[in-house]
Amino acid sequence: MTRKEQKEEKRKAILMTALTLFVERGYHETKITDIAEAVPMSTGLLFHYFESKEELLKELVTMGAQGTGSARPTGDVPPDVHLTGFLGQLFSYAKEQPWVFYMFVLMGQVRRAGMPEEARQIAASIDTFGMTAELIKAGQKKGIFHKGDVLLMSKCFWASVQGIMEEMAMDKDMKAPSPEWIVSMLK
Amino acid sequence: MTRKEQKEEKRKAILMTALTLFVERGYHETKITDIAEAVPMSTGLLFHYFESKEELLKELVTMGAQGTGSARPTGDVPPDVHLTGFLGQLFSYAKEQPWVFYMFVLMGQVRRAGMPEEARQIAASIDTFGMTAELIKAGQKKGIFHKGDVLLMSKCFWASVQGIMEEMAMDKDMKAPSPEWIVSMLK
DNA sequence: GAGTTTATTGAATAAAAATTCAACGAATTT
DNA sequence: AAATTCGTTGAATTTTTATTCAATAAACTC
Numbered sequence: 001m002t003r004k005e006q007k008e009e010k011r012k013a014i015l016m017t018a019l020t021l022f023v024e025r026g027y028h029e030t031k032i033t034d035i036a037e038a039v040p041m042s043t044g045l046l047f048h049y050f051e052s053k054e055e056l057l058k059e060l061v062t063m064g065a066q067g068t069g070s071a072r073p074t075g076d077v078p079p080d081v082h083l084t085g086f087l088g089q090l091f092s093y094a095k096e097q098p099w100v101f102y103m104f105v106l107m108g109q110v111r112r113a114g115m116p117e118e119a120r121q122i123a124a125s126i127d128t129f130g131m132t133a134e135l136i137k138a139g140q141k142k143g144i145f146h147k148g149d150v151l152l153m154s155k156c157f158w159a160s161v162q163g164i165m166e167e168m169a170m171d172k173d174m175k176a177p178s179p180e181w182i183v184s185m186l187k
Numbered sequence: 188m189t190r191k192e193q194k195e196e197k198r199k200a201i202l203m204t205a206l207t208l209f210v211e212r213g214y215h216e217t218k219i220t221d222i223a224e225a226v227p228m229s230t231g232l233l234f235h236y237f238e239s240k241e242e243l244l245k246e247l248v249t250m251g252a253q254g255t256g257s258a259r260p261t262g263d264v265p266p267d268v269h270l271t272g273f274l275g276q277l278f279s280y281a282k283e284q285p286w287v288f289y290m291f292v293l294m295g296q297v298r299r300a301g302m303p304e305e306a307r308q309i310a311a312s313i314d315t316f317g318m319t320a321e322l323i324k325a326g327q328k329k330g331i332f333h334k335g336d337v338l339l340m341s342k343c344f345w346a347s348v349q350g351i352m353e354e355m356a357m358d359k360d361m362k363a364p365s366p367e368w369i370v371s372m373l374k
Numbered sequence: 375g376a377g378t379t380t381a382t383t384g385a386a387t388a389a390a391a392a393t394t395c396a397a398c399g400a401a402t403t404t
Numbered sequence: 405a406a407a408t409t410c411g412t413t414g415a416a417t418t419t420t421t422a423t424t425c426a427a428t429a430a431a432c433t434c
Contacts, residue, residue, distance in 0.1 A: 003380075003432075010381095026301020028215035032422060042383045047423065112357050114213020114301075149362065156351055156364045160372075163350025164343055170299050175336065177343045185347075185368050190402080190410075197411095219392060229413045234393065 011049050013039055015063070016099055018056050023102045023169050027057060027115055054116050061122045064107040067100075068126050079139035080183055083132075087161065087179035094168050094176060105169045108162040129154045136186060145186045153186055160185060198236050200226055202250070203286055205243050210289045210356050214244060214302055241303050248309045251294040254287075255313050266326035267370055270319075274348065274366035281355050281363060292356050295349040316341045323373060332373045340373055347372060 017038045021030040032053050036043040050056045077085070093100040109115065110123040132154040139145035145153070160182055168174050204225045208217040219240050223230040237243045264272070280287040296302065297310040319341040326332035332340070347369055355361050 007380090024300055026215075028213075029301050031420090043422085044384065044424080045382055048381070053422070112353055113211060114216050146368075148365070148368075152362055152364060153368070155354055155361065156368060159350035159354040160347035160369075161350070163346035163348070163353075166299055166350075167342055167346040174342065175339055177339060178335070181333075181335075181340070181343060181372050182347075184374065185372050187371065194411095218390090230392090231394080231414065232412055235411070240392070 007049075010041075014041075014046065014049055014056070015060060019060055019099060019102050019106060022057065022060070023105050023109070027109075054119065057110070057116065057119045058122060060103070060106060061110050061119050064103045065122055065126050067103065068107075068128070078142070078144065079135045080144050080187070082135065083157075083183050083186075084179040087182060090161075090165075091168075091176035091179065094165075101165065102169065105162070105165050108158075108165070128158055132157060139186065157182070157185060194236075197228075201228075201233065201236055201243070202247060206247055206286060206289050206293060209244065209247070210292050210296075214296075241306065244297070244303065244306045245309060247290075247293060248297050248306050251290045252309055252313045254290065255294075255315070265329070265331065266322045267331050267374070269322065270344075270373075271366040271370050274369060277348075277352075278355075278363035278366065281352075288352065289356065292349070292352050295345075295352070315345055319344060326373065344369070344372060 014035065018030070018035050021034055021038060025034075032046060033043050035056075036046045039046075050059070090101065090104065107123050107126075110119050113120075129151060133150040136145055136150045136153050136157075140147065140150070164177060164182070168176065201222065205217070205222050208221055208225060212221075219233060220230050222243075223233045226233075237246070277288065277291065294310050294313075297306050300307075316338060320337040323332055323337045323340050323344075327334065327337070351364060351369070355363065
């Protein structure tokens with residue numbers, strides 16, 4: 001047991017190190033030796049834990065895909081309040097639990113171009129937009145949000161969030177914006 | 188003369204092809220052979236026109252850095268109208284003059300991590316935020332924009348725009364959002 | 375504690391991609 | 405039209421980076 005736990009620990013350490021480097025420097029600019037050095041361990045040992053660099057990325061993206069769903073509306077909170085609250089939590093993670101924050105950033109980056117195709121597909125398989133689109137539709141019905149194509153509004157909302165989070169990931173000193181600013185894009 | 192013009196034409200063709208591929212697939216996922224094939228020309232010839240792949244990127248970024256300044260306020264248009272108009276134009280470029288649009292996307296991407304450091308520095312040297320911050324400050328004075336750290340607001344504004352443009356670059360069928368949505372982030 | 379499995383290393387190898395180059399055809403000059 | 409320069413190619417080379425591997429140490433099983 002201790003042996004297996006040890007292994008899991010180390011796997012996790014590698015994953016977190018890779019996540020950090022992938023987000024801070026980019027997947028392609030992060031060399032396998034950079035990850036090994038940062039963990040730290042020998043490069044050879046890294047392949048004892050993960051088949052390949054791409055496999056490492058795919059495992060991260062799979063984790064990220066599972067951890068999604070927290071944006072789902074709970075109960076009867078008004079849509080704008082729900083989104084505002086969600087963003088507030090997300091932004092506060094940037095300081096407290098960077099890996100949650102980084103995972104979000106990574107997922108967004110992988111979903112776009114510039115990464116190995118297989119990883120992209122995993123990230124693309126989860127539907128963030130649809131979920132938020134529902135929420136926006138509800139908000140429109142209540143007269144809280146302005147009119148417009150809900151899917152487009154959802155995409156813009158998340159694209160903005162992604163853009164801001166990438167900026168925050170790059171510049172550690174940047175303060176988080178007020179969630180209201182972003183939500184007001186929908187009002 | 189015809190000879191030199193010919194050369195300039197070809198250089199431009201390479202630059203535009205590279206710009207497209209860099210934005211659509213990402214710098215690192217674009218192989219030098221992909222560019223050559225797309226132009227089309229042999230891989231060897233490409234090095235007759237550009238020293239290296241990185242040099243090619245740097246030339247693009249330098250071009251992009253020079254073409255900046257259109258966001259500068261002209262005359263006495265209200266800040267919100269100015270920004271709305273600017274975005275409207277930018278988004279319409281996405282269809283009409285994709286390379287202008289792509290250049291914007293590339294500049295943003297290069298400024299962030301994941302690209303060769305030298306290129307990053309060129310992109311980082313131009314100050315987009317400061318210019319918009321002035322505009323926002325003016326808007327605040329007039330009571331058009333809400334209170335808040337103008338630099339942060341400026342960063343968030345551009346981060347949102349960048350995020351949305353990257354989304355549009357990836358998904359050609361995506362409609363452009365209404366510029367008002369984004370500007371309302373500041374109101 | 376002998377034997378087996380697992381962790382670890384760093385140098386050797388393989389794979390992928392950028393870059394060079396010798397050769398040739400086309401244009402330009404004289 | 406001979407000589408020279410420039411454009412062009414694609415295969416060979418170099419460089420970079422991922423991946424393997426033989427050897428060793430440590431942990432665990434019996």
